[in-house]
Amino acid sequence: MTISTYKGLQEFKEKLKHWAKQQNKNSQAKCGLFLSYGNKKSRCKVWNTVDTDLEKVLKRTCNFLDKLFEKNTQLLEYIKVDYLINLEQKSWQDVIAEVTAQAHNNHFRKGISFDANLEVCFLEQEIYGKAIIRSVVYNEPNFFDEKNLNDAIHKKYPKITRQFHLDKIDQVWVFDTVGVFYENGALLELYSTGPENGVRKPTENKKKEIKKIVLDNAEFLHNEISENGRFCYGYFPAYDREIKSYNTVRHCTAIYALLETLEVEYNERYLDKINKSIQYAINVFYKEKENKAFMIDGSEHESEVKLGSNAAAIFMFAKYQEITQDSQYQQYAEKLAEGIRVSGSVKMTP
Numbered sequence: 001m002t003i004s005t006y007k008g009l010q011e012f013k014e015k016l017k018h019w020a021k022q023q024n025k026n027s028q029a030k031c032g033l034f035l036s037y038g039n040k041k042s043r044c045k046v047w048n049t050v051d052t053d054l055e056k057v058l059k060r061t062c063n064f065l066d067k068l069f070e071k072n073t074q075l076l077e078y079i080k081v082d083y084l085i086n087l088e089q090k091s092w093q094d095v096i097a098e099v100t101a102q103a104h105n106n107h108f109r110k111g112i113s114f115d116a117n118l119e120v121c122f123l124e125q126e127i128y129g130k131a132i133i134r135s136v137v138y139n140e141p142n143f144f145d146e147k148n149l150n151d152a153i154h155k156k157y158p159k160i161t162r163q164f165h166l167d168k169i170d171q172v173w174v175f176d177t178v179g180v181f182y183e184n185g186a187l188l189e190l191y192s193t194g195p196e197n198g199v200r201k202p203t204e205n206k207k208k209e210i211k212k213i214v215l216d217n218a219e220f221l222h223n224e225i226s227e228n229g230r231f232c233y234g235y236f237p238a239y240d241r242e243i244k245s246y247n248t249v250r251h252c253t254a255i256y257a258l259l260e261t262l263e264v265e266y267n268e269r270y271l272d273k274i275n276k277s278i279q280y281a282i283n284v285f286y287k288e289k290e291n292k293a294f295m296i297d298g299s300e301h302e303s304e305v306k307l308g309s310n311a312a313a314i315f316m317f318a319k320y321q322e323i324t325q326d327s328q329y330q331q332y333a334e335k336l337a338e339g340i341r342v343s344g345s346v347k348m349t350p
Helices: 006-023 054-071 092-100 124-129 146-156 206-223 248-264 268-284 307-324 330-342
Strands: 031-038 045-051 078-091 111-113 171-183 186-189 286-289 292-298 303-305
Touching: 006 054, 006 078, 006 171, 006 186, 031 054, 045 054, 078 092, 092 171, 111 124, 206 248, 206 268, 248 268, 248 292, 248 307, 268 286, 268 307, 286 330, 292 307, 292 330, 307 330
Parallel strands: none
Antiparallel strands: 031 045, 031 078, 078 171, 111 171, 171 186, 286 292, 292 303
């Protein structure tokens, strides 16, 4: 937990004040802070305050933190802080044109406010996390979704009941932020603006940091394997809906990736779920025909052979054998290799 004691809260507030004053070196008309806060079980909420006087901004922020702490310390398990920069008034039509002209979605790297005082506003991460800007197909133009915008406004600002109509908006205010993430008593600097916006900057000890990233991701990947061996790939953040698409290559390469982490640091605890996941691939995707085998994607009535899936499965079986010295899956790998050898494109009948 990030902040669990009153002393820890005071230490955070002092670090926050010092950091905010450092960001305020360049004179700008308005100062603003955004707090993204929450715990592991729910999406973070975002609170912000803006003023011409930084001391007022800091006082309001500290008062808000005190109230959060008194209400529920678990609300401060995760904290990200953003400082307002580059606030700019723009024509709504110019913003729409910029978003529409993007070649792919998720490339509008600014926050948006629908008023000059940022009383109704969203960080860039909120805009995509709530699908305010979205596209139907990745290579088609982006657009603002009016329903999603209103849903987001009414959830974030319950006192606002009126509807926002896109064709009635005239001006908006776009902005950038400089951000930090609070963890283990330290403010961790984040990249700001551009495609890396919000991503942690590397520390000086890159070797140690990379190893930690590998091991943390291994633990995450292991936890995403259910008892029947199937992965949960994640959720669409805007709708809290599990990603249902599933195929052989994703499954096998995910296991391969987890196996590779055991070369960095061996963790025998992972082997039970790894075996269950390999067996899931065999039970669901693996099909034999005579002395050859194929990994199958598709429905029960129209199965499709993809030889790249055979290769992914062979890599998975081979890496397992290399790591564990257990050859129990070698027979499957050999038959899949034979399937690749004799086939160019094959349709399997169920």
